[in-house]
Amino acid sequence: xxxxxxxxxxxxxxxxxxxxxxHSVPERWLTHPKIQKINALIPIALLSALVSVxxxxxxxxxxxxxxxxxxxxxxxALILKAPFPIVVLSAAVSSAAVYNWL
Amino acid sequence: MxxxxxxGAYGVAFGAAAVANGFTVLQSxxxxxxxxxxxxxxxxxGVIGAGGSALSGIATASLLGVRNALxxxxxxxxxxxxxxxxxxxxxxxxxxxxxxxxxxxxRGVDAMRKGFWYTGIGVFVFWNLFTLxxxxxxxxxxxxxxFGLDSAVPAAFLxxxxxxxxxxxxxVLAVGCAIFAIAMTPILPAGLPIIATAFIAIAVGLKR
Numbered sequence: 159x160x161x162x163x164x165x166x167x168x169x170x171x172x173x174x175x176x177x178x179x180x181h182s183v184p185e186r187w188l189t190h191p192k193i194q195k196i197n198a199l200i201p202i203a204l205l206s207a208l209v210s211v212x213x214x215x216x217x218x219x220x221x222x223x224x225x226x227x228x229x230x231x232x233x234x235a236l237i238l239k240a241p242f243p244i245v246v247l248s249a250a251v252s253s254a255a256v257y258n259w260l
Numbered sequence: 261m262x263x264x265x266x267x268g269a270y271g272v273a274f275g276a277a278a279v280a281n282g283f284t285v286l287q288s289x290x291x292x293x294x295x296x297x298x299x300x301x302x303x304x305x306g307v308i309g310a311g312g313s314a315l316s317g318i319a320t321a322s323l324l325g326v327r328n329a330l331x332x333x334x335x336x337x338x339x340x341x342x343x344x345x346x347x348x349x350x351x352x353x354x355x356x357x358x359x360x361x362x363x364x365x366x367r368g369v370d371a372m373r374k375g376f377w378y379t380g381i382g383v384f385v386f387w388n389l390f391t392l393x394x395x396x397x398x399x400x401x402x403x404x405x406x407f408g409l410d411s412a413v414p415a416a417f418l419x420x421x422x423x424x425x426x427x428x429x430x431x432v433l434a435v436g437c438a439i440f441a442i443a444m445t446p447i448l449p450a451g452l453p454i455i456a457t458a459f460i461a462i463a464v465g466l467k468r
Contacts, residue, residue, distance in 0.1 A: 161314045166287045168318040169304045170294030176325045177297075177350040180332020181339075189333065196465035197327050198424070199433060201299060203461035204324055205421035206434040207441030207454040208306050212414040215445045217311040228411025232418050242419045243269030249415030250408030257405045 224260075228253030267356070267383050268390045270298055270416070275394025277302065277413045280404040281309025285395040292391035296384060297354055299324045299420055303454075306413060312451020320451065323458045331358040338372050352380025433464060 213229045214220055228249035235245045271292070278288035283305060291301050300321035307317040332353045338361070341349050357380035364371040401407050425431050437457040444453035 161308060162283050162287050164314040165304050165308050165317045166283070166290055166294075168314060169300060169321040170291065172318060172322040173295040173297050173300055173325045173328070174351065176322065176329045177332055177353045178347070180329035180353065181336045181346055181350045183329075183333065185333050185337065192466060194330070195468060196462050197330055199430075199461035199465045200323055200458050201327065202421055202424050202430055202434050203437040203457040204303065204320060204454060205299065205417050205424075206438040207457040208303060208417045209414045209421065210438035210442040211310055211445055211454060212306055212417065213411075214442050215310065218446055218450060220442065220446060224405070224408075225411045225414065228408060229414055229418070232411075232415035236418065236422045242266050242416075245419045246269065246273050246412050246415045250412040252408070253411030254406060254408030257408070 224253045224256040227256045267386045271387045271390025272394035272397070273412050273416050274298065274301055274305075275391035275396070276398035276401075276404075276409055277309075277394075277416070278305045278391075279395045279398035280409045280413070281305045283308075283395075285392070285399055288395040289388065289392050292388045295321070295325075296351060296387065297321075297325055297328055298387075302413065302416055302420070306417070307451045307454060309413075310450050310454075312454070313449070316449075316451025316455055320455050320458075323455070327355075328353050331355075334358065335361060335376060338369055339376065349376075349380075352377075352384055354380065354383065356380075356383050433461065436460070 209229070213225045214222060231252040232245050232249040235248050240248070274292065275285075275288050278291065278301070279285060283291070291304070295301050295304075303324050304317040304321040307320050308314070312320075332350060335349070335353055335358060339346075339349050357376045360379040361372045361376035364375040398404060398409060401409070404410060421434060425434055437460055440460065441453040441457055444456065448456070
């Protein structure tokens, strides 16, 4: 089995178990304020880490390329309160432009 | 309607990104059908695409999936469902369905249930259709960089995290974790720099 299949099946199993457990455990288990706080912070940490790693590295090598332009354009779009599709599309278009023509 | 268009765009972005990161069209579609949680799906393909192990990918995705468990805790007493219906309810317990349901709270529990089911099922259908479209599209592209797909993925992550940066504390955490992860990338095995930031979040959350 390839790493891709293991990741696909493992992620799916875990995702469902987490969802189902929420519907099945007593409410008091997961409503502790600390757990709520940590739960709000974890996505911020992981997603921010993913932004930088996906923008500035390839495997274990750091690099700056057209993706920097895409990221900057995405930041500008978000500051201008653009909706999500525009953010992604403008990042892709600007990055592709730099890659193809510079 | 605006939810559907946004979900569609996410779905295309996910399908395309999954294929760009080495997943097959079938695997991309299975992730959308079975995992059905945008951030977790982007995370697993991101970690694997960056060279991380299957375990790192699954762990990162699962840490992001913990919030769905909390949504389930909120929704279960309002839905009051058992058996197969509870299985389906669990599967469509995501940001959007829970968010819409909570928005309907002033209008009573029936409106909440309606909001939850319509949004959950609707997003599920759109998400999966557009994942397939995105995956097929990316498969036909060849060099994904020529289409900017390599930038679409980090932009998607940024779009997911942006609304959560509600105060200076959150912004500092975000920038700190971004710098930490990239600084550790040449040193730690791929995937670990990302997972490690979850522990930063836990440590910071326990302290506050």
